[in-house]
Structure formats: structure tokens, C-alpha cells
Amino acid sequence: MGITRKLEVKTPVPVDIDIANSVEPLPISVIAEELGLQSQEIEFYGNRKAKVLLSVKDRLKDSPDGYYVVVGGITPTPLGEGKSTTTVGLCQALGAHLGKKVVTCLRQPSQGPTFGIKGGAAGGGYSQVIPMDEFNLHMTGDIHAITAANNLLAAAIDARNFHESTQSDKALFNRLCPADKDKNRVFAKAMEKRLKKLGIEKTNPNDLTPEEVNRFSRLDMDPAKITWRRVLDVNDRFLRKITVGQGPEEKGMTRETGFDIAVASEIMAVLALTTSLRDMRERLGNMVVATSRGGDAVTADDLCVGGALTVLMKDAINPTLMQTLEGTPVLVHAGPFANIAHGNSSIVADQIALKLVGPGGFVVTEAGFGADIGTEKFMNIKCRYSGLKPQCAVIVATVRALKMHGGGPEVVAGRPLDHAYKTENLELLRKGCVNMAKHIENTKLYGVNVVVAVNAFATDTAEELAAVKEAAIAAGAFDAVVCTHFAHGGAGAADLGIAVQKACEQQNGVFKFLYPLDLGIKEKIGMIAKSYGADGVEYSLEAENQIETYTRQGFAGLPICMAKTQYSFSHNAAAKGVPTGFILPIRDVRASVGAGFIYPLVGTMSTMPGLPTRPCFFDIDVDLETGMIVGLS
Amino acid sequence: MGITRKLEVKTPVPVDIDIANSVEPLPISVIAEELGLQSQEIEFYGNRKAKVLLSVKDRLKDSPDGYYVVVGGITPTPLGEGKSTTTVGLCQALGAHLGKKVVTCLRQPSQGPTFGIKGGAAGGGYSQVIPMDEFNLHMTGDIHAITAANNLLAAAIDARNFHESTQSDKALFNRLCPADKDKNRVFAKAMEKRLKKLGIEKTNPNDLTPEEVNRFSRLDMDPAKITWRRVLDVNDRFLRKITVGQGPEEKGMTRETGFDIAVASEIMAVLALTTSLRDMRERLGNMVVATSRGGDAVTADDLCVGGALTVLMKDAINPTLMQTLEGTPVLVHAGPFANIAHGNSSIVADQIALKLVGPGGFVVTEAGFGADIGTEKFMNIKCRYSGLKPQCAVIVATVRALKMHGGGPEVVAGRPLDHAYKTENLELLRKGCVNMAKHIENTKLYGVNVVVAVNAFATDTAEELAAVKEAAIAAGAFDAVVCTHFAHGGAGAADLGIAVQKACEQQNGVFKFLYPLDLGIKEKIGMIAKSYGADGVEYSLEAENQIETYTRQGFAGLPICMAKTQYSFSHNAAAKGVPTGFILPIRDVRASVGAGFIYPLVGTMSTMPGLPTRPCFFDIDVDLETGMIVGLS
Numbered sequence A, B: 001m002g003i004t005r006k007l008e009v010k011t012p013v014p015v016d017i018d019i020a021n022s023v024e025p026l027p028i029s030v031i032a033e034e035l036g037l038q039s040q041e042i043e044f045y046g047n048r049k050a051k052v053l054l055s056v057k058d059r060l061k062d063s064p065d066g067y068y069v070v071v072g073g074i075t076p077t078p079l080g081e082g083k084s085t086t087t088v089g090l091c092q093a094l095g096a097h098l099g100k101k102v103v104t105c106l107r108q109p110s111q112g113p114t115f116g117i118k119g120g121a122a123g124g125g126y127s128q129v130i131p132m133d134e135f136n137l138h139m140t141g142d143i144h145a146i147t148a149a150n151n152l153l154a155a156a157i158d159a160r161n162f163h164e165s166t167q168s169d170k171a172l173f174n175r176l177c178p179a180d181k182d183k184n185r186v187f188a189k190a191m192e193k194r195l196k197k198l199g200i201e202k203t204n205p206n207d208l209t210p211e212e213v214n215r216f217s218r219l220d221m222d223p224a225k226i227t228w229r230r231v232l233d234v235n236d237r238f239l240r241k242i243t244v245g246q247g248p249e250e251k252g253m254t255r256e257t258g259f260d261i262a263v264a265s266e267i268m269a270v271l272a273l274t275t276s277l278r279d280m281r282e283r284l285g286n287m288v289v290a291t292s293r294g295g296d297a298v299t300a301d302d303l304c305v306g307g308a309l310t311v312l313m314k315d316a317i318n319p320t321l322m323q324t325l326e327g328t329p330v331l332v333h334a335g336p337f338a339n340i341a342h343g344n345s346s347i348v349a350d351q352i353a354l355k356l357v358g359p360g361g362f363v364v365t366e367a368g369f370g371a372d373i374g375t376e377k378f379m380n381i382k383c384r385y386s387g388l389k390p391q392c393a394v395i396v397a398t399v400r401a402l403k404m405h406g407g408g409p410e411v412v413a414g415r416p417l418d419h420a421y422k423t424e425n426l427e428l429l430r431k432g433c434v435n436m437a438k439h440i441e442n443t444k445l446y447g448v449n450v451v452v453a454v455n456a457f458a459t460d461t462a463e464e465l466a467a468v469k470e471a472a473i474a475a476g477a478f479d480a481v482v483c484t485h486f487a488h489g490g491a492g493a494a495d496l497g498i499a500v501q502k503a504c505e506q507q508n509g510v511f512k513f514l515y516p517l518d519l520g521i522k523e524k525i526g527m528i529a530k531s532y533g534a535d536g537v538e539y540s541l542e543a544e545n546q547i548e549t550y551t552r553q554g555f556a557g558l559p560i561c562m563a564k565t566q567y568s569f570s571h572n573a574a575a576k577g578v579p580t581g582f583i584l585p586i587r588d589v590r591a592s593v594g595a596g597f598i599y600p601l602v603g604t605m606s607t608m609p610g611l612p613t614r615p616c617f618f619d620i621d622v623d624l625e626t627g628m629i630v631g632l633s
Helices: A016-022 A028-034 A055-059 A083-097 A132-136 A142-166 A169-176 A189-197 A210-217 A266-273 A277-286 A306-313 A347-357 A374-386 A399-405 A426-444 A462-474 A485-505 A521-532 A541-552 B016-022 B028-034 B055-059 B083-097 B132-136 B142-166 B169-176 B189-197 B210-217 B266-273 B277-286 B306-313 B347-357 B374-386 B399-405 B426-444 B462-474 B485-505 B521-532 B541-553
Strands: A042-044 A050-052 A067-073 A102-106 A127-130 A221-226 A230-232 A242-244 A255-257 A259-261 A288-292 A297-299 A320-324 A329-332 A362-366 A392-397 A449-455 A479-483 A536-539 A583-586 A588-592 A597-601 B042-044 B050-052 B067-073 B102-106 B127-130 B221-226 B230-232 B242-244 B255-257 B259-261 B288-292 B297-299 B320-324 B329-332 B362-366 B392-397 B449-455 B479-483 B536-539 B583-586 B588-592 B597-601
Touching: A016 A127, A016 A132, A028 A042, A028 A050, A028 A320, A028 A329, A042 B042, A055 A347, A067 A083, A067 A347, A067 A374, A067 A426, A067 A485, A083 A102, A083 A127, A083 A320, A083 A329, A083 A362, A083 A392, A083 A449, A083 A479, A083 A485, A102 A347, A127 A132, A127 A320, A127 A485, A142 A169, A142 A221, A142 A230, A142 A266, A142 A288, A142 A306, A142 B142, A169 A210, A189 A210, A221 A255, A230 B230, A266 A277, A266 A306, A266 A374, A277 A306, A329 A347, A347 A362, A347 A374, A362 A485, A374 A426, A392 A399, A392 A426, A392 A485, A399 A426, A399 A462, A426 A449, A426 A462, A449 A462, A449 A485, A462 A479, A479 A485, A521 A536, A521 A541, A521 A583, A536 A541, A541 A588, A541 A597, B016 B127, B016 B132, B028 B042, B028 B050, B028 B320, B028 B329, B055 B347, B067 B083, B067 B374, B067 B426, B067 B485, B083 B102, B083 B127, B083 B320, B083 B329, B083 B362, B083 B392, B083 B449, B083 B479, B083 B485, B102 B347, B127 B132, B127 B320, B127 B485, B142 B169, B142 B221, B142 B230, B142 B266, B142 B288, B142 B306, B169 B210, B189 B210, B221 B255, B266 B277, B266 B306, B266 B374, B277 B306, B329 B347, B347 B362, B347 B374, B362 B485, B374 B426, B392 B399, B392 B426, B392 B485, B399 B426, B399 B462, B426 B449, B426 B462, B449 B462, B449 B485, B462 B479, B479 B485, B521 B536, B521 B541, B521 B583, B536 B541, B541 B588, B541 B597
Parallel strands: A067 A362, A067 A392, A102 A329, A102 A362, A230 A259, A392 A449, A449 A479, A536 A583, B067 B362, B067 B392, B102 B329, B102 B362, B230 B259, B392 B449, B449 B479, B536 B583
Antiparallel strands: A042 A050, A050 A320, A221 A288, A242 A255, A242 B242, A288 A297, A320 A329, A588 A597, B042 B050, B050 B320, B221 B288, B242 B255, B288 B297, B320 B329, B588 B597
């Protein structure tokens, strides 16, 4: 790439926000031009962020793609493995040190945790996306659009049920299809899909029989089977379970429901998996929000709100262009949960990026959680819908996390780290490498070359680092490389960049999925469970019933998105390393029909975080002299 | 102005969205340059919207202001008077037909009603702000920022109460001011304000006595006296009254509360009334969210969240530049409720606009509801905080609305309009003109010249229009002008523009407020009630108690923001014309301490609209061929 930025690296490494604030970002117009984007293909949001319009996909549809690299990790630990940091560092290496065209494709983080415990998600040290505050906060409003669309749909559900309960068939129909002064009525365009679903072929509302009027006008949603919840992008534990409709005007139609954090909305998963405006319109309309008293799935299009949802999401469908500390381009787009959803950034951003970098260029995208979840879903859900095939998968590992997988002592936030993690301990480390080995073996089955990135800490010894490399190669990795991008930026990941380049150039495996779609839901779940090392699967009664319902409703052909803890290959978060001899319990099975997957629940997933006694926001403020944000981490 | 756009007007007037879509907006960079904005003072959001940074206020602080015009109306009726349309039409006239520098300052509409009953708020016919869809939907994310900030504060309140209830003083303090490994503790900067309020002058947390630790660590909010509610920008009636905290992890700490629509948030009122980033930081921190069990006001700064709120609002403080159909500049910024808040667009937008147009130029801003509410609050709240003084107030009137004030028959949505409104009826009209006359008289008391804009309909007769003009002049209006900007754009308001220009140039009254701030709360309420024509005021017990509390807490010096129906000078919406002989009942009194006003409740105000059986969203969709939005009105 032509224009990049030279980093001046300090030791010890300053805190993230200080590094981010110390670098003046390049004008985003420069980044866009460098990537070959035309002026009508970008919309600026200030001069450090821009939306890239999907029209670029059409212009470049016949151009060949660049190399496609996915970054996963070993099974995560509370120690942090630095997956985002490695993704960014690798791209800084490829773009600013190895002269390659490169685009980093990242998820947009939820704003909620930024003010809670976790802090931001823009990478760290000298491998970050900037401006870090804009990345972590509103960005270009995509999550706000999701919140608005999600909650418009929720309001539409309760309002419809209310109006159905208080009106006769005739009154309902008169309002849905009002007569003009000559008694003429018309169906709204938005009603066509429902009419077709009901098998009503009449085009004049006045021709409907009373029975047809009844079926058309009443969605008859069972209040106990409304699955659509409201969302907010804030850590608000008191909204996890609430009762709505307690106002006197709602006439006693109270109902228990709750809020999830916004990124848990199915609309976020739709955004991540869609391939065009037309496709998004279809998926949003197909979202199932409730079951009727008669057992039918009720969709957003049944409520005639699919079009309005698309209108609210029409700008959000365009990825946001930002940059790394070294001035390489980043596309930030979509950030679905990695348990109840598939945890990967958007298909459209990857597609655009692959065309923009072209042959010999690199697109590096991060998958959520460990490779058992993130990379698996990347392959079997995201790549299935996109048609894209990666050449290389990176697996990020650290010495300390592998020691934990080898049986190292528990780590508790706030307490000093055990010396096992800070001094050489080859025995623990070698034992823990089995976890990495299993991720390598699983990932290789997709026909990609696997490169292990050993994210080095100052306390790691040369022997320890060598042991990890050795174990990785023994497990079939194409290469394993020690890197120091946190402390040194792209320069610290240059060897990793070279290894990834070779892995892409020399890839000759045949890409294949873990399971075909035309198997039954249970068979597909079984194959994924087997990849975890499970001896079998057991289903609760609810799960059995749901599988039966979804099969009857015609959704069995969807891919599977396991909602499992990220802290173990198994369902037991405490089982480190490579657990064996377990039966995977499926507590319940749910579906995101619009987004396009079935998600079995392996245990309980929290979809709304809380705030601690002293949240991050205690330290966050605007410096009134400079206008800069302070206290973000 | 140099660059404007020539309108080609069709008869009959097409629907709003078709007119809006038929005009290709000028690049917003052209509008900005034409206004004299420098490139570092604007941030583009696409090429049809831009944020104008507050730094322009500093650059131009010594430049003289242009003329300042506020547009109010007669008492509104369901017939619609066209106040926004007149505001836009007047500016199109001044800018595109009379060669003046002009900026229209408008409120940002709530997105909720766009999908409900009301439709958009960008003006109408050939007097509109474009792109109409972007104006009515996300715009530049300001309302989303308000939603995020409002709800972070709400989450902080419930989380804090939860943690206080489950922890000892010592445990709480240990978390609020954690000790490092040498047992050292520090106060966060955000804690300084609370320490000062508590009279604790110690700077080392370890020096606090157990009693001080208790007072410092416990806000001790009374759950029954938490007044801060959550908000969403959607018409969701089922959220009006809810119970939160019903999840098992919340340990039975359930509480009744509710959601308002986002624009009802106090943070919206803060945005509208603030004058700088520093001032906004102060106001956000001062917002009172609850009363403690000991009777003290608990603020956002007590929760240490004022800084984070400011961070979330730091882009929202910058007004958004858009344009009219004729290419004249518009600043859109803030849209507080006009009953529980003051219903005017932002101070900063007006301040910037007045500098940008300079001497001989015009800034035209709209006030919500009728002049009894919108203009009154413009003068006594907005101008009090801004220090700005208007020269001219426009009052918009229509023949049909005045007929209703004269005793015309009720108007019911969906039923044909009574012939009294469509054929000449000078008797009804003359009777109704008393309503206009009282608004003129009241408005003149501020020392401004009043111009009546008679927004003409095709069914109005020449005699009727003449009668309105005559009555206006008789009541003391500087001028009264018939205008047809809905059908003809700025050309139809050129005479109005000339009248407004003369009214500004010849203004020689002395600007004065209706009441001084240093009176008691009741005396101030009494003076406003008198301006409505009330014989007196009566207070409920709650109102008496609240007035006592606010006086004790030191808030009696704030201006008064009456939450009264807009449909009558009195509290009775059915009392048209000029009601007399009534006592104004004050049901309750509340305060927006951060925004800076006391608001007495005259009757019940709905702060969360609902969706009808067939909401607007049935017709809203994206045309997948063109990408254009259809069905918005």
C-alpha cells in the first residue's frame, strides 16, 4: 500500500486511549482513495469515518478476490488472548510493513459494556483501530438503527394484539383495509405476502368471505408465545425480566417479557448475514416473532412492518471505513452475539474488501470466541451464505492461557496473578497445548491452512514460546509464529504476516463444510457436538418439542448455531484443555428464521449484562479544555 | 444569497414525499460554503447533511447578529395551521426570492410518530426540508444519543440501588474507592462534586470516618421517589407503565416505572437549552433523578455518570445543516416536548445562525404549539438562557382554524369536513378572530413586532382573507399577509418576507420578560396564568408539597414551563376562542433541574404515544429498484 503511517513506539506501552489519542488519524478520504473507492461510493461521517456503499459490489462484481483469512483463538480464558489485537496487528504488518493491500474486517462492539466492566474492543497497545472512542461509541449509528427497528417491531406486536383483542373482525378489517367514500377498499402492498400465505388469491378486499376476513385480520398471537423481545444498547440488568402493559389504557393486557442488549437482536444477525438490500428486506420480513394460537409462525411481514424495518436499516447495511494506528483500512460492520448468534462481522464488508484488495491482497476477519465456536460458525454459517472460501485460518494462543488449559490455578479478577503464569512452567504449558492442537485439527478439516499466532508476553520464556510452536506444528499447523504487535505494532507481527501470506499462497485443500444442510436438525447438532469431542447429545423435552415444531414449520434446512459457553469445548465452562467423555445437553432450541439459523441452547446464556458497583463510567468524561474523551479503556 | 434552487411547481400539489424526491438536493458542502462556514467547522454525514461544530461560535463571537424571528401560531386545531410549512416557506421567500441571507432553525422530529399516525414534520407541499426521509428518521443520530444517555443513567440508578441494598458500608466503599496493594485509595475526579456537597474536605479516602464513609457511599435513593424514567424513540404504549427487576438475579427488588418517548427526556431539553460543551456537562450532571430517604435531591453527578453522559452527547451538541426545497440553509437541532418541556429548537443553532447571516440577514425559528405556549416559552425560557432578543414574532393563522375558534363544528378524523370550513362564513370567522387577537396582544408585550401569516387554502374567499387581515391589524399586528407557500414555495410567501423584513427593521419596542426569576414559584405561575386569561390558580396538595420541596432545595429561581393543553388558552381543550372566568388547576409540579425549569402540570400529559390498528408503517418500504423510500408522509 502507498500511504501508511509510521508508528513511534514507547516502552513501557502506554494505556490504550493515550496511544489512540497520540496519533492523528489520516483523513478517511485518503484511506478510501488508496483503496480504490470512487467518490460516489462513500459517504463521510465526519472526516475519520465513512460509509462504503454497496454499489461498489456491483461495480467490481467481475473482479477477482484477494486472499481471505479468518482469525480464531484457542478456548478463551479470563487472562485474555488478544485476538482482536492480533487481527489488527497482523493487518498493520501486511499493509504497513510488507507492502500488501489489506483490509481488516471487524465487528462493531456493543456500546453497553464500554460503560460497564469490559471497556472497549478496538484492539490494544500499538495495534488498535482509531479513533478508538468513535469505534466504541455511536460509530455511524448502526446499532442505534438496530435498536430502533427491533423496538418498532416489538411495539407493533403488542399494539396489534391489543387492537385484535378489543375489536370485532369487521371493525379490524375496516381499519386494516378502510373503505373510501365509494366503499372501495385496497390491500396495501405489504399485505400481499400474508394473503399468499393464507392461500387467498382475491385482489379486492370486498370479495373476502367472513371466514377469510377473520383469517386475514387476526394474527391471533399467543401472548405466552411471543418470542420477540425489546433491546437497548446498555447494561441494564433490571430490564432482564419485566411486566409490560400495566397502564390503565392497556386494559389489563399485562405480559411478562424482557430486554436484551441490542447486539443480541436478530436484526444484528440479519445485518451480518445479508448480501444485498433486497436480501435484507426478505430476511427482515421473514423474522418469526410469535406463534399463533393455531400453531403458526407469525412474522414481521404478517405485521406489515418488514418494509419499515428495512427503511430504518437502509444506511446500516453499508460498512463503515476506519483505520488502524498505522493507517491501514478497516471495515467495521455488524457485531452479533457469538452464542445465540454466529459472532462474525458482516458478509458484505468481507465481499467488498475482497474485491478492493484484489489478487495478492488480504482480507483478515475475526471470528468471536474460540475456534470451536467462532471459526466453526464462520465456516458453516457465514461462508455458507456468502459463498466465500478462506485460504487461511489463524489461531491465536498465549503461553499463559495454555498453562491454564494445562491445569493452572484459577484466575480471579482483582487478585494477583499466580506465579505459574509469570514464571517458566513447561509442564503446565505442554499439557495445555492439547487445547490448541484440537482447535488446529478441527480447523484444518475445512481445507484451510492453519497458522498459529503466539501472542507473546514479557514474562514468556524462549523455551515456552518454542514449546508452543513445536506443539502447533506437531498438530498440523502450517506454521506457528511468535508476535509482539501489542508492544511494537505491525513490526511485531511481520513474521506472522509472512507466514499468513505463504499459507494463503500454498493453500491447496478443498474447502468443505462440517455438515450438509439437508440433514435433520438433530443429525446436524450431533456432528457439531462430535467436533467438540462429545460422546453424544441429550435433549430436554422442550428441545424435542421445538425441533418437532421447526421441522413441521419447514425450518429444518437451516444451519445450526450452537449457543454454548466459550470457556470450554464442552458445556462445562470449568472443563479446560480437551474434555472427553461428556454428553452435550440441549436445554432448548430456538430459531432466528430471518437471519437464517437454528440455535440450540447448551446451558443458559445471559443476553443482558449488568453494571458493577463501580462501572467504567466513573472515569469517563470529556476534557473541557481539549474536547478529548478521557477514561475510556 | 447566491446559490439557491429554482422550483418547478405543479398543480394540483403532489404528495409531500413525491415533491421531496423530485428535487435533487444541492451538495451540503455548497450550502455550508455559501454560509461562510470553514471546512474545519463542518463534519459531513453523507453529502446531504453536515454537523456544524460549535467552534464557529468562538470564531464569530465578535460579529454582529442578524434579525431574529420566531414563528408561533394561533391556538392549534385538528385542522392543522401549517406552522412548520410557513416557517420553511418564509425562509425560501427571504433566501431564494428576496436575496437575503437566511437560516431556518427547526426542531428535529421524533422518529416514533413517523411510523405511527402523524407522519413526518419537514413542512409540506412546496415548502419542505430535504431530504425529507433523512430529516424524519435517524438524521445525524442526536435522538439516538439522547436515548443512549438517558438509559445509561436509568441503568446506573437501578444498579446503584441494587448494590447499596446488598452490601455493607465497608464493602461498598471498598468497591467505590478500591485500595491498591499498598492499601492506598484515591477518589475519582467524578466524586469531587459529591464530596463537596457532603461538606467532606478530605482528599484521602482512608481518612474518612465511618460516618463519612456511610454518607459518601450511600445515595440511599427512595425507590418510590425515583423520577427518572427510561425512553425509546418509538410509539410503544405497552411501556407506559411497567415493572422492572423481576429476574431472579435482581432478588425481588422490583419497582414500577415506565418509558417515555425519547424526545420527552430531560436530556433533550438540556440539549435545547445549553450554550456550550462546558455548560452541557454542568447541566447533565445537575439533573435530579431521585429523592433520597432523607429528602435530598440525588443527581447524575452523585452517580458519577455526568461525564459519561456528556461523552455520549458530545456530537449531538452540534446542530445539523440541511436545506429547503429551494436550497436555503436549515439548522435542525433538538426537539423537546412543548408541554413538559419548552418546545423550542436549540439555543446554539440560533446563536450560530445569527452570526452566520449577520446584519441584514434573518434567522427564523419555530416555537411549538400555539403562541401562548411556544412563544411564551421561547421568550421566558429560551431567550432568558441565550440572552438573544427577537425583533419580530410571526403568528400563523388559517381561516378554517379561526372558524373553529368562532364556534365551528367539531372535526373528526376520517369524517368529511363540515361545509362551514369549505364555504364562506364570515360570522364564524369574525367570532374566531378573538383567539388570534389575544395571541397578538400577548406577544406584543415582549416588545416585538407581530406579523400575522394567513396560510391560505383554496376554499378561502377574498372576503374571508380580508377579514382576518383587518382583525389582525385591529389587534395591533404590525402587518398581516396572505401567503400560498404550500402551493407555490417561497414565491407564495414573498409578501410575508417583505413584511417580516420591515417588522424587523422598524422594531423599536423594548424586549422584556413576562416575569422576573426572583419571584416565588406561585407568583410566576400566577403571572403566566393571567396571560392565559385565568381568574386565578388552584393547587392540589401534591403541587403545594412539591413547590415547598423545590423551594427548600433551592430551585425556586428557575423559570416556569407550563405543561398545559395546546388546544385552548385554558386547561380545557374544548374551550376554543378566548375562554374567560376560569381557575387554572395545577395538578402537580415537577422540575427539570438540569435543563433548568420547573414544570407545573395542568392536567395529564401523555409522554408515550401508541400505534393505531393500521399505523403509517403499513405503507413504508424501500423501492428495491431505486433504493428510494416510499410511503413516508
